Amino acid sequence: MTRPDPTDFPTSTLPLYSPTRVRDLLARHGLKPTKSLGQNFLIDGNILRAIAEAGGAAPGVPVLEIGPGLGVLTREIASRGAQVTALEKDERLRPVLSETLAGLDVRVIWGDALDFDYASLPEGTRVIANLPYYITGVLLSRFMHAPGVVSATVLVQKEVGQRLASRPGEDNYGFLSALAALHGTVRHIRDVPKGAFLPAPDVTSSVVRLDFDRTRPLPDPAFLKFVETALHHRRKTLRNNLRLSGLDGEAVGEALQEAGLRSDVRAEDVPLADLQRVAAVLGVIR
Incomplete structure (x- = not known):
């Protein structure tokens, strides 16, 4: 049996994630994806559904989306009954989102995601988003510090997904891995090929889920700075990294010994609990 050609149907009857419909939306509104804003639109329905499912989109759940773009993922989340707030920087997308999100429980806030007050989000908020790659680290940090x-x-x-999920001693372990572990847990959901986007990005992507443990107090800023210093050159020894930061070499050596660590241990191999002991001995934290 011959499959029907999507072009045989009116564009409006095609799913929003269809490449034909995405191209039609862009053409009708005189738009082109902006590389500087990280605009790569998802065109794979299976992946859209997997993201919404893994993210916990469900009736009554408050969801924050960053960069809704054409509203493809937004529609999938909202169709599950979630109460969606979407942050969008590109004002050119106003007429597109008015069209694609009509009738859905979605509030679009126009502005830069870096200027948004994440502390204002209601308790129980779940972020579900195709993040702009160039500000991923900054946004993840904002989510970690937002109590709701x-x-x-x-x-x-x-590669960012690999770093987030890595543990001490693994190849991709670094400050981002430590930061995620200090705030909760990370789970790799699935990899996403370049062809799932229009236009296709230069890199393969991954869907990851970070769950934040709000029963813990937020990490001491002094300890976060200490961890960042310790892992700045993660393949160098911890002793050298701390000495380069201005700490006394003899004191560092004594702290390592007291924590039961070798003097030549590499920074990337040290568990967070041991780093905490070193920081306490050095008087960085109480």
Whole structure:
């Protein structure tokens, strides 16, 4: 049996994630994806459904989306009954989102995601988003520090996803891994090929879910700075990294010994609990 050609049907009857409909929307509104804003639109329905499912989109759940673009993922989330707030910077998309999100429980806030007050989000908020790759790290940090946000299910570059999920001693472990572990847990959901986007990005992507443990107090800023210093050159020894930051070499050596660590241990191999002991001995934290 021959499959029907999508072009045989009116564009409006095609699903929003159809490449034909995405191209039609862009053409009718005189738009082109802006690389500087990280605009790569999802065109794979299976992946859209997987993201919404993994993110916990469900009736009555408050969801925050960053960069709704044409509203493709937004529609999938809202169709599950979630109460969606979407942050969009590109004002050119106003008429598109008015069309694609008509009749849905979606509030679009126009402005830069870096200027938004994440502390204002209601308790139980779940972030579900295809994040602009160029500000991924900054946004993840904002989510971690927002008391109302309980999880973030996000599309990121594959290598960023690997770093987020890595543990001490693994190849991709670094400050981002430590930061995620200090705030909760990370789970890899699935990889996403370049062809799932229009236009196709230069890199493979991954969907990861971060769950934030709000029963813990937020990490001490002094300890976060210490961890960042310790892992700045993660393949160097912890002793050298701390000495380069201005700490006394003899004191560092004594702290490592007291924490039961070798003097030549590499920074990337040190568990967070041991880093905390070193920081306490050095008087960085109480």
